Amino acid sequence: MSVDDTVLGLWDALSQRDWDAVKTFLADDCIYIDMPVGPTLAARGPDDIVKRLKVGLEALAKYENHPGLLVGNGSDVMFEHSESWAWTTGETAELPFVSVHRVVDGKVTLWKDYWDFNAILGSAPASWMDDFAGADVSWVFDATDHI
Template sequence: MRGLWQTLSKRDYDGIADWVTDDCIYLDVPVGPAFAARGPADIVKRLQVGWGGLAAYENHDGLLVADDDGNVMYEHTETWTFASGEVVTLAFVSVHRVRDGRVCLWKDYWDYGAIMNNAPASWVESLATADTSWAYDATGDV
């Protein structure tokens, strides 16, 4: 799974499809299952809502734990550098369910307040007009 995170750290959006299944559900747990994304193309659109306006993004490796049933937990941090100069480092735990070597369920746990209280107002305001064509209600799926 570290390969997925190396791909993400490079913001290699085309490469994400190599790591997730066609029916993969991506969910930011603090936001809730009504705003999940499903499938590689929509996961990319979802990620671009947060990262699209960043000057830089970097994932920092952390603890990776997996079991024999394809469940993976990854504790890591992400540094977001905004175009206006603010830098925020966020703690994450990502939970993946893996099927045939690819992620089929991806749930990110993070502190909503940490990003909303430290991101520039322009980035927060951009969320209100962001493309949400990716939104998938995964309430019954996760």
């Protein structure tokens, strides 16, 4: 599988919220970081990365990834795309993203998402941040020294 196919396959699985399929694209030591919140709240490994992704995405009524520009440089790929989020309470958000991936031997080893945290805060229901207070945070990994 090519580097591009790996990245696009990952995003297709995520768009479907097929958590088992998402894991198949991630290396055992893959690091995932939402850059707006920084490397101290990263996740490492397929199981913990999926736990982290579920915190934000699992409760949504609808989630969809819209592919855009994919630019590669060997094992490194930048993917400009957007996501549609819809909550069960009716709020919606269209979020532009740039994701940076490193792919080695057909698996993503590093995944960094760049997006505007304030854009989601302005669109999400008031209870959205409160929901994080009770979320499973067993996935937290400090990646400061790993990126």
